[in-house]
Amino acid sequence: MALLEIRKLGKSFGDKKILKDISFELEKGQTLSIIGSSGSGKTTLLRCINFLEKADEGTMSLNGEIIYDAAKDQDFKEKQLGLIRKHFGLVFQQFNLFPQYTALENVTLASRLQGKDIKEKAIGLLEQMGLADRMDYYPHQLSGGQQQRVAIARAMALDPDILCFDEPTSALDPLLTSEVLRVIRQLADKKMTMIIVTHEIAFARLVSDKVIFMDDGQIIEKGDASLIDNPKDERTRHFLSSLDER
Ligand SMILES: Nc1ncnc2c1ncn2[C@@H]1O[C@H](COP(=O)(O)OP(=O)(O)O)[C@@H](O)[C@H]1O
Numbered sequence: 001m002a003l004l005e006i007r008k009l010g011k012s013f014g015d016k017k018i019l020k021d022i023s024f025e026l027e028k029g030q031t032l033s034i035i036g037s038s039g040s041g042k043t044t045l046l047r048c049i050n051f052l053e054k055a056d057e058g059t060m061s062l063n064g065e066i067i068y069d070a071a072k073d074q075d076f077k078e079k080q081l082g083l084i085r086k087h088f089g090l091v092f093q094q095f096n097l098f099p100q101y102t103a104l105e106n107v108t109l110a111s112r113l114q115g116k117d118i119k120e121k122a123i124g125l126l127e128q129m130g131l132a133d134r135m136d137y138y139p140h141q142l143s144g145g146q147q148q149r150v151a152i153a154r155a156m157a158l159d160p161d162i163l164c165f166d167e168p169t170s171a172l173d174p175l176l177t178s179e180v181l182r183v184i185r186q187l188a189d190k191k192m193t194m195i196i197v198t199h200e201i202a203f204a205r206l207v208s209d210k211v212i213f214m215d216d217g218q219i220i221e222k223g224d225a226s227l228i229d230n231p232k233d234e235r236t237r238h239f240l241s242s243l244d245e246r
């Protein structure tokens, strides 16, 4: 049984349909990459999956159990959304750390654990992110790559079933990009279940069990990582060749 199953998800803003008929499954321990041009709906999809937006069509299931049915659950209140949100973690493009707190505090504040337990856990996570010597630094004292690794530790502190990344390296220069991709790769090796929106095609080829190509709010192709080298759809080919030319 799939850990996550998305069925016929749809989302509109006003009368503009942004996501159409999105369906896919993700098994526990797998990494899914979502690739597509700017404006194709990738961020909106991640926001719906994380319940920062409510999808207005379709269903989402975890371990075979429907956790959200757009036909029935439109009136979900913050409390209910809060409960289902706990299954998911999201790492943003722009890190979004609290500037007034240290790296360690940014991680401990995220957690529902308290006291000594969370501190130990946060220290362990920051060590795992290669930040053992940066725990007491404030965000402005850290490079973008270090800040993003703190943000990943913060997301992990909540023990999400599924960790999502929205272009986690697009605000970083190449050197810092590689240090962030390295820790994401370590998470993939440890079989963290992940959904990664990325333009880093070589990285996606390396870590992905599944790949989805999106265009204009739709999935135009999906398959395993080999799809990256053998896209069938003309729009996918065009998009991939535009990345090569960067
Ligand atoms: N809150 C919103 N209100 C209205 N339109 C939105 C909103 N968020 C995104 N959009 C529109 O949805 C489309 C997809 O955006 P987005 O999901 O950010 O795409 P991507 O992440 O692939 O670049 C764009 O046309 C964007 O302008």
Ligand SMILES: [Mg+2]
Pocket: 042, 043, 044, 166
């Ligand atoms: Mg986006």
